[in-house]
Amino acid sequence: MIRTENLRKVFPSKKEGSVVALESLNLHCADGAVYALLGPNGAGKTTALRILATLMDPTSGEAYVNELSVRTDKRAIRRLLGVVSYEMGVYERMTPREIGYYFGRLNDLDDRDIARNLAYIFSLLRMEDFADKRTETFSTGMKQKTVIMRALVTNPEILLFDEPTAGLDLITAKSVMDYIRLLKQEGKTILFSTHILWEAEKLADTVGIIHRGRLIAEGSLDELRAQTGHTDIEDVFFSLIDRVEAP
Amino acid sequence: MKNKAWLVFRKEITTMVRDRRLTISVVVISLFVMPLLMGFIGNIDRLTGAPDRPVAVIVQTGDEVILDALAAMPQVLILRTGPRFEMVDGPSLRVVKEGALYRIYGDGTNAQVWRTVAELKERIEAERDRRVAQALAARGISRSDLRPFEVQVVDTAGPDRRTGILLSVLIPYLAIILLVSNANRAMYVAVGEKEKNTLATLLVSNVPRRDIVVGKILAIMVFSVVSSLLLVVGMILFANFGFSLEGLPDGINYSLTFTQVAQLIVNLSALAFLIAAIIMLLGTYARSAREAGIYTTPLLFIAIFLAVFSFSSTDFGPAAYAVPILGNALAMRDTFLGNLVPGRLLLAVGGNLLVFLALVVATVRMYHRERILFRE
Numbered sequence: 001m002i003r004t005e006n007l008r009k010v011f012p013s014k015k016e017g018s019v020v021a022l023e024s025l026n027l028h029c030a031d032g033a034v035y036a037l038l039g040p041n042g043a044g045k046t047t048a049l050r051i052l053a054t055l056m057d058p059t060s061g062e063a064y065v066n067e068l069s070v071r072t073d074k075r076a077i078r079r080l081l082g083v084v085s086y087e088m089g090v091y092e093r094m095t096p097r098e099i100g101y102y103f104g105r106l107n108d109l110d111d112r113d114i115a116r117n118l119a120y121i122f123s124l125l126r127m128e129d130f131a132d133k134r135t136e137t138f139s140t141g142m143k144q145k146t147v148i149m150r151a152l153v154t155n156p157e158i159l160l161f162d163e164p165t166a167g168l169d170l171i172t173a174k175s176v177m178d179y180i181r182l183l184k185q186e187g188k189t190i191l192f193s194t195h196i197l198w199e200a201e202k203l204a205d206t207v208g209i210i211h212r213g214r215l216i217a218e219g220s221l222d223e224l225r226a227q228t229g230h231t232d233i234e235d236v237f238f239s240l241i242d243r244v245e246a247p
Numbered sequence: 248m249k250n251k252a253w254l255v256f257r258k259e260i261t262t263m264v265r266d267r268r269l270t271i272s273v274v275v276i277s278l279f280v281m282p283l284l285m286g287f288i289g290n291i292d293r294l295t296g297a298p299d300r301p302v303a304v305i306v307q308t309g310d311e312v313i314l315d316a317l318a319a320m321p322q323v324l325i326l327r328t329g330p331r332f333e334m335v336d337g338p339s340l341r342v343v344k345e346g347a348l349y350r351i352y353g354d355g356t357n358a359q360v361w362r363t364v365a366e367l368k369e370r371i372e373a374e375r376d377r378r379v380a381q382a383l384a385a386r387g388i389s390r391s392d393l394r395p396f397e398v399q400v401v402d403t404a405g406p407d408r409r410t411g412i413l414l415s416v417l418i419p420y421l422a423i424i425l426l427v428s429n430a431n432r433a434m435y436v437a438v439g440e441k442e443k444n445t446l447a448t449l450l451v452s453n454v455p456r457r458d459i460v461v462g463k464i465l466a467i468m469v470f471s472v473v474s475s476l477l478l479v480v481g482m483i484l485f486a487n488f489g490f491s492l493e494g495l496p497d498g499i500n501y502s503l504t505f506t507q508v509a510q511l512i513v514n515l516s517a518l519a520f521l522i523a524a525i526i527m528l529l530g531t532y533a534r535s536a537r538e539a540g541i542y543t544t545p546l547l548f549i550a551i552f553l554a555v556f557s558f559s560s561t562d563f564g565p566a567a568y569a570v571p572i573l574g575n576a577l578a579m580r581d582t583f584l585g586n587l588v589p590g591r592l593l594l595a596v597g598g599n600l601l602v603f604l605a606l607v608v609a610t611v612r613m614y615h616r617e618r619i620l621f622r623e
């Protein structure tokens with residue numbers, strides 16, 4: 001389970017003094033559920049995910065992963081998490097298999113478990129052909145699959161995906177989404193951020209709409225449709241944004 | 248469970264070795280380019296084969312002493328009524344006789360001219376001594392009456408000691424420059440995770456930040472030491488193929504005792520750890536390798552400035568040995584002179600280790616500061 005309580009994050013800024021990235025964010029993602037954090041660029045999605053991934057501390061408020069605090073239980077949370085971000089890179093002079101072993105060992109897995117997990121992930125992500133090639137010549141899609149493999153090699157309970165299909169072609173994006181669906185079937189708790197509405201529509205049990213650092217709506221897609229009176233997810237999204245933007 | 252600092256270290260070394268451009272540049276530059284360059288500079292006259300041009304000697308007098316002396320010197324070209332001194336194209340000197348004084352004018356920065364000046368002076372003085380001896384003999388005075396005894400100074404240092412002094416100046420300076428510049432080439436270990444956006448993945452792994460920092464420092468240190476050693480090997484191989492460096496006395500084998508070797512290993516290891524930790528700190532703070540380069544340039548200058556102190560024979564007192572880099576340079580100097588006091592080596596190593604630990608703590612703290620890790 002993932003939840004935040006009045007989460008606030010303020011960044012110091014040379015130009016403006018400070019920038020509020022998150023304001024009173026309260027989201028709740030149940031065990032085994034898929035939560036889509038929808039929002040335009042700059043809405044605060046990446047900041048929220050970085051706090052949940054223990055990469056950043058909140059300015060105020062709290063965030064919990066399986067009831068562990070991101071402030072005080074960082075190492076315990078890291079054992080539970082797999083994190084994938086569109087902006088994550090890969091080690092260019094290593095093969096996906098070597099990267100898998102490196103991160104598996106760093107996360108205390110023994111080589112037998114790593115080998116078993118990698119065989120499974122390579123097969124699902126169709127990575128066998130390039131599992132032993134160095135990543136320096138990889139396409140964006142191959143690199144993104146390597147990033148996903150790296151997050152999953154530890155078989156984490158909870159997964160955070162920050163715009164996992166950003167920059168990918170349609171075929172690769174679909175295979176990534178198919179894989180997230182499979183992870184959902186395996187009972188993983190997944191929180192992913194995106195600004196691609198159909199991804200949320202296809203996968204999410206709960207959708208949170210974030211705008212200018214605030215969660216302006218949260219619920220199942222049906223609940224949001226009922227709330228706005230629209231059936232199309234795009235209309236739902238813009239209707240909720242317009243409500244906040246209206247003077 | 249494997250030690251995680253070791254895992255980080257092994258990964259960094261593997262990726263550095265696989266960086267073909269880096270590996271080739273280290274091997275080629277260390278083993279071939281640098282020794283060839285230094286060998287060429289040290290032997291430029293011999294290699295270019297350009298013979299010395301004759302030295303023009305402008306003589307404004309028909310004095311036979313000067314002319315006889317010059318006649319015995321095949322490398323000179325006598326210009327008795329020649330042009331003005333400044334107008335001669337090429338090496339030249341001028342001799343003037345003023346009463347009983349022979350004045351020789353020459354450019355002291357030109358080695359060929361200066362050698363000729365010295366030889367001419369020696370020949371004129373020899374003629375003077377011959378004439379004095381002749382006059383004394385005519386008067387029935389023995390030369391020994393005028394000079395009843397001679398004084399001779401014997402340098403007890405011996406060739407080994409003289410080479411030691413030369414090495415005590417050169418080696419600390421070279422060692423510090425080499426370690427700093429080679430550690431700088433491994434900067435990517437520190438800054439690469441940020442530049443390639445792999446840092447976040449590493450930070451969300453279950454690995455203590457201290458282990459990341461220690462593993463990376465070890466990798467920078469090993470790279471720096473190995474590439475520096477390769478250069479030393481290159482120089483030795485080059486010297487064995489018949490090239491010598493200008494300034495080193497010929498035919499002298501300077502050998503180090505076991506204690507001296509041990510002192511150097513301890514001293515250089517402490518220095519390498521310190522430099523690697525500085526590079527790691529700067530690389531962690533920087534957003535890119537380019538930005539890191541801006542920070543390391545002053546470091547190189549500071550290192551050179553401190554290393555230059557080893558040129559001095561002044562006793563700086565024990566406190567100076569505790570100053571990182573300066574202390575290492577002074578301790579290395581003392582090692583080559585064979586008079587390193589163990590307490591001073593301990594001060595040098597202790598000073599380094601204290602600063603090293605402070606740098607590691609500071610870098611680990613940086614690894615906890617999001618404002619540095621996600622600086623934009």
